[in-house]
Amino acid sequence: MxxxxxxxxxxxxxxxxxxxxxxxxxxxxxxxxxxxxxxxxxxxxxxxxxxxxxxxxxxxxxxxxxxxxxxxxxxxxxxxxxxxxxxxxxxxxxxxxxxxxxxxxxxxxxxxxxxxxxxxxxxxxxxxxxxxxxxxxxxxxxxxxxxxxxxxxxxxxxxxxxxxxxxxxxxxxxxxxxxxxxxxxxxxxxxxxxxxxxxxxxxxxxxxxxxxxxxxxxxxxxxxxxxxxxxxxxxxxxxxxxxxxxxxxxxxAGLPARVARRTEICSYYSERLGDLADAGITAPGVGGDGRFPYVYTLLCEDRDGLRAHLEAEGITTHVYYPRILPDQPAFAPHASPDGHWPQAREAARLNISLPLYPHLTDAQVERVADNVRAFARRRTG
Structure with missing residues (x-):
């Protein structure tokens, strides 16, 4: 439903x-x-x-x-x-x-x-x-x-x-x-x-x-x-x-509070989703130097499956850059013909981002994490 x-x-x-x-x-x-x-x-x-x-x-x-x-x-x-x-x-x-x-x-x-x-x-x-x-x-x-x-x-x-x-x-x-x-x-x-x-x-x-x-x-x-x-x-x-x-x-004046709330949500996601590697889902670690709370992105082997599962639960996700720049029609003529970008291709294939903005409620954030975990359980049996 x-x-x-x-x-x-x-x-x-x-x-x-x-x-x-x-x-x-x-x-x-x-x-x-x-x-x-x-x-x-x-x-x-x-x-x-x-x-x-x-x-x-x-x-x-x-x-x-x-x-x-x-x-x-x-x-x-x-x-x-x-x-x-x-x-x-x-x-x-x-x-x-x-x-x-x-x-x-x-x-x-x-x-x-x-x-x-x-x-x-x-x-x-x-x-x-x-x-x-x-x-x-x-x-x-x-x-x-x-x-x-x-x-x-x-x-x-x-x-x-x-x-x-x-x-x-x-x-x-x-x-x-x-x-x-x-x-x-x-x-x-x-x-x-x-x-x-x-x-x-x-x-x-x-x-x-x-x-x-x-x-x-x-x-x-x-x-x-x-x-x-x-x-x-x-x-x-x-x-x-x-x-x-x-x-x-x-x-x-309100920017530090908004950044802090975004950071709090990122940390919660990572705490809840950091153990899902066996289900083909890789989450960023909690905190660390050089982090900023713009978009929270997972790498998922069954990205389309996770998107469909979350969509059915009313949770919208987003895929950024599903095609690498050298494969874009506008830029391919300028790319090296013998170029090799395996890690970029993997990122384009796997990335999926979860909702992240300051006024998400705790209940909404929990529901997003619960449903990602539910999908992972389904994959691992």
């Missing part, structure tokens, strides 16, 4: 910003009636950038229109273009490849670590050639990439390190926040992210103030911010919205 709507556990929270609805409407009115009529890149955006700098301890934080745009701006600011290569993971989101291609450079796909599901440092190093300009690892699901080793590879090879930390706000490794291991990193604020908002947005984080200044110009058509209509570079339109800046400033 299928669960009723009242007892459903959706994957994406349908009431994500319900508690802040009135505040959002008030801010919309405030910005819309403000005498300066500044709707983008105004004082609220500047305050939001300052708050992000304080939170991450970055030298510069440049708000822009999306996480994808943030990667685009970084590559442009680094001067990466035609004839260059950027090593990216074979498993992950499309912007890892598309932003490189949009710059005129070529993405070179590296296999992943089978536990972290992030770019394997040794595999990445083996792909470095005289054309390589940068490594661009991405933190995946709820585990940061092995940034100390990747930082070492980049430094020894004289490469830039671009850190796709779009998912990882709230994460830290060896005491360093996600986004600050690379020469530049990014966060995304699309609604389902850890610090999501009801719209698109992102930020570039860097300790290289010269790089930050170039990004700041490039996001606004190459202007320097002091002399409008003086264009130093061929830039982009990647500007941040003042209403969203005000809304994120309002919600920042």
């Amino acid at each position: 299928t669960a009723t709507v009242e007892h459903a556990v959706p994957f994406f929270a349908p009431d994500l910003f319900e508690a802040d609805r009135d505040v959002l409407l008030e801010l919309l009115y405030e910005v819309g009636t403000c005498p300066d009529q500044k709707f983008i890149l105004g004082g609220r955006t500047a305050c939001f950038e300052e708050a992000l700098r304080a939170e991450t301890r970055a030298a510069d934080a440049v708000a822009c229109s999306s996480g994808t745009s943030a990667l685009t701006l970084i590559l442009a600011a680094m001067g990466i273009g035609p004839g260059d290569e950027v090593v990216v993971p074979a498993f992950g989101c499309a912007p890892l490849a598309s932003t490189v291609l949009a710059s005129g450079a070529r993405p070179v796909f590296a296999d992943i670590d089978p536990v972290r599901l992030t770019m394997d440092p040794a595999g990445a190093e083996a792909l470095v050639t005289e054309r390589t300009r940068a490594l661009m690892p991405a933190h995946m699901f709820s585990v940061m990439a092995d940034m100390p080793r990747l930082r070492d590879v980049a430094d020894r090879a004289g490469l830039r390190l671009v850190e796709d930390s779009a998912l990882a706000q709230g994460g830290a490794l060896e005491g360093r926040p996600a986004g600050l291991w690379g020469d530049a990193g990014v966060h995304s604020f699309v609604q389902v992210k850890v610090f999501g908002m009801p719209g698109e947005g992102g930020v570039v984080l860097t300790d290289d103030t010269e790089l930050g200044e170039r990004v700041r110009m490039l996001r606004n058509h190459g202007q320097d911010g002091r002399n409008r209509f003086l264009h130093h570079h061929v830039g982009h339109n990647s500007r941040f919205d003042e209403v969203m800046a005000a809304f994120q400033l309002h919600r920042m």
Whole structure:
């Protein structure tokens, strides 16, 4: 029997910003009636950038229109273009490849670590050639990439390190926040992210103030911010919205509590599901350095069976990246014909993510775990 709507556990929270609805409407009115009529890149955006700098301890934080745009701006600011290569993971989101291609450079796909599901440092190093300009690892699901080793590879090879930390706000490794291991990193604020908002947005984080200044110009058509209509570079339109800046400033005070609740749910899932290897289900461990609570992902040999079982109980799951980047029609022509990505293919075949958002109730979280365990019992008899 299928669960009723009242007892459903959706994957994406349908009431994500319900508690802040009135505040959002008030801010919309405030910005819309403000005498300066500044709707983008105004004082609220500047305050939001300052708050992000304080939170991450970055030298510069440049708000822009999306996480994808943030990667685009970084590559442009680094001067990466035609004839260059950027090593990216074979498993992950499309912007890892598309932003490189949009710059005129070529993405070179590296296999992943089978536990972290992030770019394997040794595999990445083996792909470095005289054309390589940068490594661009991405933190995946709820585990940061092995940034100390990747930082070492980049430094020894004289490469830039671009850190796709779009998912990882709230994460830290060896005491360093996600986004600050690379020469530049990014966060995304699309609604389902850890610090999501009801719209698109992102930020570039860097300790290289010269790089930050170039990004700041490039996001606004190459202007320097002091002399409008003086264009130093061929830039982009990647500007941040003042209403969203005000809304994120309002919600920042509650971010630690939301991260803590997400972390609590992750820990509960791992405690309940960590012993299911005999049923072909592998869960991430409890806690650990370099973790962040974005998406809780299992690896399951019978993924379709588990999805169908949970769906029948009213629990919606999600499969991220069921096809590796080198197999995507858009990117396959640029992939090495003799490329070999066995761990990435396994991750694409096995991954399945469970509901994870701050206002899941304890009862809902327990029901998700109970039903995963019920499926495992059915498989093992």
